[in-house]
Amino acid sequence: MKNSPMYFRFVLMSLMISVLYSCNISKNIQKTSKSSFAKGADVGxxxxxxxxxxxFYDTDGSEKDCLQLLKDRGMNTIRLRVWVNPNDDKASGHCSKEETVVMALRAQKMGMRIVIDFHYSDSWADPGKQFKPKAWENHTFSELMTDVYDHTFDVLSALKSAGVTPEWVQVGNEIPGGMMWPEGSTKNWSQLAQLLNKGYEATKAIDAKIKVIVHLDEGNNSEKFRWFFDNATANNVKYDVIGLSYYPFWIKKDYTETIADLANNLNDMATRYNKEVMVVEVGGEYDKVQNTYGMLAATIKAVKAVPNNKGLGVxxxxxxxxKSWSHYSLSAWQSDGKPSPALDAFKE
Known part of the structure; x- marks a missing residue:
């Protein structure tokens, strides 16, 4: 049988079908990666x-993988933060290079696109705190530039070795005042620009197709964004995407009062700097389901409406x-372990 012409024809046909199937999958993944709207979750x-x-449970009470629950609600993207030398605190630790690689690979195997968010800190970096990693505290500015490059390159190399190349990389997290204070403060734009560019260069050294995001909070605040990105332009900061946070809760106004400002700022950023834009963080109150649903739907609509397809995702x-686990009120999960109906806003 194995030496018969029929057997060889069967083997040849099987190989051709396998190759064609693989090519079609590859084309579909590539098409999704390049053209579809990113709808996702940060799951650090x-x-x-x-x-x-x-x-984690589905609406019918069956236990299910959290990532699958998110995917079932229309999400196609996972964002992961990276800290340099984190501790093991439940809520404010972990997120090491090693843990990031494991989660990124798991998400990619489920067909998710990946965003990597570099904080350049051992824990939370945000507008109120941008602390250098402990190991870098006594380094000169020249050494800090090398630190940023090497850390970025190291994490992305580990991901690539595992078979994961993220579609987007954030250089810094919510940095309206700069990062890695005091050296990278906006009080010294020249130095901040050099640090940001080291992150950009390390990312592009891994893969030139990865898009680099620079990220600020208060996405509805046009004055803040213009000030920051005018200075970034003047100091030759290299980046591809403007990332925005949008939290009506922290703005202390309902989304109905600020969504127009967000939409205007998205359009202004895309036009003024000829960049793509993405809402990389959004959240609403877990116990105000309908309001959070409305906010998400309005935010998605605003980003999709950015001209020339420059609105990349939410x-x-x-x-x-x-909340019972995180003590965080802006999640979108119910106390019974089931996803909030607010997340249905991500469905087509």
Whole structure:
């Protein structure tokens, strides 16, 4: 049988079908990666939640993988933060290079696109705090530039070795006042620009197609964004995408009062700087389901409406971080372990 002409024809046909199938899958992945709107979640807490025994359930009560629950609600993108030398605190630790690689690979195997968010800190970096990693505290500015490059390159190399090349990389997290204070403060734009460019250069050294994001908070605040990115332009900062956070809760106004400002700022950023834009963090109050649903739907609509397809996507920050575990009120998960109906806004 194995030496018969029929057997060889069968083998040849099987190989051709396999090759054609693989090519079609590859084309579909490439098409999705390049053209579809990114709808996603930052899930930096997920590995810790699972390690502490937290269980996730679908609406019918069946236990299910959290990433699958997010995918079932229309999400196609996962964002992961990276800290340099984090501690093991449940809520403010973890997110090491090694944990990031494991979660990124898991998400990619489920067909998710990946955003990597470099904080350049050992814990949270945001507008109120941009602390250098402990290991870098006594370094000269020249050494800090090398640190940024090497850390960025190291993490992305580890991801690439595991078979993951992120579609987007954030150089810094919510940096209206700069990062890695005091050296990288906006009080010294020349130095901040050099640090940002080292992150950009390390990213492009891994893969030139990865898009680099620079990220600010208060996405509705046009004055803040113009000031920052005018200075970035003047100091020759290299980046591809303007990232925005949008949290009506922290703005202390309902989304109905600020969504027009967000839309105007998105359009202004895309036009003024000829860049793509993405809402990389958004969130609403977990116990105001209908309001959060409306806010998400309006935010998605605003980003999709940016001219020339420059609005790339919307990412919810820690929707799975249910309050009894995280003590965070802007998640989108119910106390019974099930996703909030607010996340249905991500469905087509």
């Amino acid at each position: 807490w997920l590995s810790q939640m699972e390690a502490t025994g937290y269980k 990412i919810y920050w820690e929707p799975q971080g249910e």
